Amino acid sequence: MKDFDNFKSSGDYIQSLERGLQVIQAFSQQNPSMTVSEVAKKTGLSRPAARRILLTLEHLGFAEAQSGHYSLTARTLSLGYAYLSSNNIWSIAHPFMREFVDQTGESCSISILDGTDVLYVARVSTKRIMSINLDVGSRLPAYATSMGHVLLANLQKDKLEAYLESVNFEKFTDKTITAKEQLLSVLEEVRKQDWGGVDQQFEEGLRSIAVPIRNANGQVIAAMNCSAHAGRISKTVLREEFLPLLQESARKISQAIVATNNPSYS
Template identity: 35%
Template sequence: MTLDRTTQSTPDPQPHKGARDAHDDRKPAEFVEALAKGLAVLEAFDSGHPEMSLSEIARRIGSSPAAARRSLITLSALGYVGQRNKKFHLRPKIMTLGSAFYFSARIDEVLQPFLRDLVTKFGDASSVATLEQRDVIYIAHNSVQRARRAAATVGARYPAYATSLGRVLLAGQSDTALDRYFDGLVIEPLTSKTITDPEALRAEIELIRQDGYSTTVDQLDYGITALAVPVRSLDGRTIAALNTSGYTGMVDPAALIEHRLPDLRIMASSIAQSLAKYPVLEGIIGS
């Protein structure tokens, strides 16, 4: 298992994304604010913040210490959060939430065989991801790689702008949805090669729409060169993205396009056909 990029994280200049999502202006009338804050607390922990004090958590989620404390008391009573030396941490029970999705959606049965086939043929790594707010979430992954670089493990979440998967997913959005994505977007330079100019990024997404694939080199982390294509439902919607990646220096975009793109597109079509046989899974991924 490789190292998550959040090990290189820096102090948050603004509230953690969980807090921002919880305060969306489009909340339904019966939205439960307390539940949203509790989930934001859980999302605040990552490999860069494995333990935090009450004040740190409150700052991360953009909440008052009193509100954060109420959430922590509840989560502790339920067994999801523990405390040591005035610092809070997640407990193993939290894994039941993610595993419930993984097994109920039959990820291992439906998606993993395709990824194993790609990795068997090309080596390196292959993943399937979906779009969530401004990030991509990896829902399936297979790899022969053991390098210490940004992890593509199941459940990993990264900015969409910095990944081949994310850019393909953004290219599949409507112009209106894409406008919403760019509205207020803060692009952090994750490497010296990360595209940080919104206009340049949007131009790149337009090219991806035309080409039907995305390539990235060292955008998310150094050493990652990747190629991604959309996974489309039978009605033509982009519901997920599939990629293949290798080490920068050992592969380049031209080589990936020449040697892997045809197979990647065939595999994406096969995944789409397989998903169509599992309406529940297709609905979960495409929602």
């Protein structure tokens, strides 16, 4: 953060770009449509600053207004698509993820750590109704998810400490880990066994297991999980039947990524 503060006070920093991206990200399932005041409140910007950004986004076709309520337009998809089409490393994983889903009948995702969240970068779902909440681009708190545990367990010590300093624990269910010591002991176990499992710590009725995806140097670059309804899939099935298949998929994906020789993942 020190670096960023230095950069902010340099002549190179464009504050209005940061604010504009903040405003776009302020929209969500809970806040699909907001007034200028609501956007100002949600982002911490002044009302005039929020208004100018919304007007600019509207004129650029990224937002639209109806009776004083702003919402995003589909053009915003172009921004995420710019990444998807230019960094297609995770498209390599798709056939292996699809194979896993065909074998198990359960959904499977890949995520990376972004700030204190896991950020979904690929997902293959079995559901007939696509779950928007867990689509590519969605974020979940790392401490409450199996992929988060795998990614945190493989962080360098200073980065893990920085994570623990910045994270705010929230109790989503009775089982959510909200104490640092408890999280650290779970991460220790995840590191030893090289996989993580979470049982209804984020949402009642949802359990998942996750394994690391490594680059050529053995560094963990992402995590891959299998999530299932707790009522349908027992912990034993997850661990004894699905885990070996998930580990095999992750191994194949690692190999395929190494084969691309992409410098971002070496």
